[in-house]
Amino acid sequence: MPVTRLDTAWIRAARRAIDPVFLDTPLYRCEALEPRLGCAVSIKLETANPVRSFKARGTEWLTSRLAGSASRAVVCASAGNIGQALAWSGRRRGLDVTVVASRSATRVKLDRIRALGAVLELVDGDHERARERAAALALRDGIRLVEDSLDLETCEGAATVGLELVEAAEAFDTVLIALGGGALATGVGHVVKELTPGVEVICVQPLGAPAMTLSWRQRRVVTTDTADTIADGVAGRCPVPAVLDDLLLVADDAVLVREESIVAGMRLLLDHAGLVVEPSAALGIAAVLEDRDRFAGRHVVTVVCGSNVDPDAYHRWVGPAPFGHRP
The missing domain is CATH 3.40.50.1100 (Rossmann fold)
Known part of the structure; x- marks a missing residue:
C-alpha cells in the first residue's frame, strides 16, 4: 500500500485512548432500505454517543x-x-x-x-x-x-471507525464516506485499503460544495469561491494539501450528489431506519440513489456520521411524516 501520513499502529493506539462511549458504535444490515436502493446496505451509526457524531x-x-x-x-x-x-x-x-x-x-x-x-x-x-x-x-x-483533518490525531481517531468495519463479521465490498475536510475519508480509507484492499472506497460530497472532490479528480488543490449546500458539516472551500495527498492514495472514487438526493436520503433514513440525521450523514444513501446501477448486487456500508440538525430546518427539508408512510 502507498504510504500515507497515517499508521495503523497509531490508529490502534488511538482506540485504546478513546473513551469507550465513542467506540464500537452499531453496525447492522438495514434490510428495510434495500428494496429502495437495490443493493445490500449496512449502516455504521456514528450518532449514538454524547456528541452525536464521529x-x-x-x-x-x-x-x-x-x-x-x-x-x-x-x-x-x-x-x-x-x-x-x-x-x-x-x-x-x-x-x-x-x-x-x-x-x-x-x-x-x-x-x-x-x-x-x-x-x-x-x-x-x-x-x-x-x-x-x-x-x-x-x-x-x-x-x-x-485543525480538523490536518492534525493527524483527528484522522487517526476517525480511522478507528475503519478498524470496526473491517473487524465486522459480515463482509462488504463498498464503503461510502462523507467527504468534507477529509479526516473520516482518509482515516477509514487508510484502514480499509491496508486491511481489506479489495473493498472499494467511495467518497461523497455535495455538488454545491465540491472543492475536495474537484481536487481529488484533478490531483491538485482546487478551491472554490462559495459553498452552497444544506450539508454544512462538509461545506469547505479550501482543501488542505496534506489531506488531499492522503486521499489520493486511499480513495477509489469521489462523487458529487445533488441537494434533492441528500434530502431524499434523509427521508429514507427516517422512514425506513428510524434515524433523524443531519444532511452530511445522508450523503452515502444519496450516492446510491443517484447511481443505482453502479451499486446493484453489491453490499455497501455507509457511515452515518452525525445527527446534529436544527429541528425546524429538518422539518422544512424532510417533513413530519411518520415512519413508513412515504412512498
Missing part, C-alpha cells in the same frame, strides 16, 4: 496526548461537530477550549458547544473565515490550534 474519536485521541503538556488551552474552527467534540473532550481533561464558528452555523450545534463549557466566538462569513480567525487567536495567545 468527531469525538479524533478529539479524544488528540486531547489525551495534550493532557500532560504545559499548555492547557486549545482553539479550533468548527461548523459545529468538531467544536462540540473538542469541548466534550477538553472539559473531560481540564483544557480551556475556544471554538470559532460562523454566525450562520446550525444553531443547535452552537448551543451545544456553549453547554459543554467552551468559549464560543462567532464571525461573519463562512467556515473559512472561522478558520482564519482561529489561527489568528492561536498565534496571538500562544495556544494550540486544532
Whole structure:
C-alpha cells in the first residue's frame, strides 16, 4: 500500500485512548432500505454517543496526548461537530477550549458547544473565515490550534471507525464516506485499503460544495469561491494539501450528489431506519440513489456520521411524516 501520513499502529493506539462511549458504535444490515436502493446496505451509526457524531474519536485521541503538556488551552474552527467534540473532550481533561464558528452555523450545534463549557466566538462569513480567525487567536495567545483533518490525531481517531468495519463479521465490498475536510475519508480509507484492499472506497460530497472532490479528480488543490449546500458539516472551500495527498492514495472514487438526493436520503433514513440525521450523514444513501446501477448486487456500508440538525430546518427539508408512510 502507498504510504500515507497515517499508521495503523497509531490508529490502534488511538482506540485504546478513546473513551469507550465513542467506540464500537452499531453496525447492522438495514434490510428495510434495500428494496429502495437495490443493493445490500449496512449502516455504521456514528450518532449514538454524547456528541452525536464521529468527531469525538479524533478529539479524544488528540486531547489525551495534550493532557500532560504545559499548555492547557486549545482553539479550533468548527461548523459545529468538531467544536462540540473538542469541548466534550477538553472539559473531560481540564483544557480551556475556544471554538470559532460562523454566525450562520446550525444553531443547535452552537448551543451545544456553549453547554459543554467552551468559549464560543462567532464571525461573519463562512467556515473559512472561522478558520482564519482561529489561527489568528492561536498565534496571538500562544495556544494550540486544532485543525480538523490536518492534525493527524483527528484522522487517526476517525480511522478507528475503519478498524470496526473491517473487524465486522459480515463482509462488504463498498464503503461510502462523507467527504468534507477529509479526516473520516482518509482515516477509514487508510484502514480499509491496508486491511481489506479489495473493498472499494467511495467518497461523497455535495455538488454545491465540491472543492475536495474537484481536487481529488484533478490531483491538485482546487478551491472554490462559495459553498452552497444544506450539508454544512462538509461545506469547505479550501482543501488542505496534506489531506488531499492522503486521499489520493486511499480513495477509489469521489462523487458529487445533488441537494434533492441528500434530502431524499434523509427521508429514507427516517422512514425506513428510524434515524433523524443531519444532511452530511445522508450523503452515502444519496450516492446510491443517484447511481443505482453502479451499486446493484453489491453490499455497501455507509457511515452515518452525525445527527446534529436544527429541528425546524429538518422539518422544512424532510417533513413530519411518520415512519413508513412515504412512498
